[in-house]
Amino acid sequence: MLSLKRLLDRSLTAQATLIFLLGLGVTALFRRDEHPAVWVFHSALYTGVAIAVLAVQRRRAARAVGTDAGGLADLNRKVRHQQVPRDPQEQAAMRRLVDEQLGQLERAGKWLPYWAGAMGLIAVGMLVLGAVTGSLAFPVLFTLGMALLCTWVLWMRRRSLDRLHRMRQALREQ
Incomplete structure (x- = not known):
């Protein structure tokens, strides 16, 4: 579980995969009557928007702090653990x-x-x-x-x- 949290904290690809799978499940749940290709399209759209927002927020925060995305993730982890x-x-x-x-x-x-x-x-x-x-x-x-x-x-x-x-x-x- 710790490695999964660290992976999700550092990797936009892992976050995109998780968002896509969750979006696919929710879309399939609420749009049962539609073709599965529509589910995939909607999930991909949700994922694209979410990752774009996350990337902009991450870049802005990293610029404000003066570090890269990995350093930002490490600093956030240290704040959470009060280190x-x-x-x-x-x-x-x-x-x-x-x-x-x-x-x-x-x-x-x-x-x-x-x-x-x-x-x-x-x-x-x-x-x-x-x-x-x-x-x-x-x-x-x-x-x-x-x-x-x-x-x-x-x-x-x-x-x-x-x-x-x-x-x-x-x-x-x-």
Whole structure:
């Protein structure tokens, strides 16, 4: 499992393969009536868009930190494991990475109430539609799923903020 995580952390090809397979499964699940070639086309399209976004984000982050994609993956792993590097250049790169990620999380936090409100409106709308049509099973499951997703996003955001603040403090002490 550790080698799979490291492979997915470093390789765009591995990420593309995983996205393609997941996209193929989800497309096949929701579009059972269509030809399998359509499933493959849609999955390839989803994969292309996702990998383009990932590549741009990875390149921008690597440029901001001053390292390559592999070095960025190593620095992110060290942040996750709360390992402060001994090398002064690597410490400087990690400081830039932590500052960049904290800035992104703080900028995204401005939109968090709007995002949560939109998710809540969608969930309430689904419940209303379910009540009007008389079928509440799917809307209730959808609302529970939406609540779990929002809770998970908020928990991961809080966890990332705590981790990055601890790493910033540890880097200041060095």
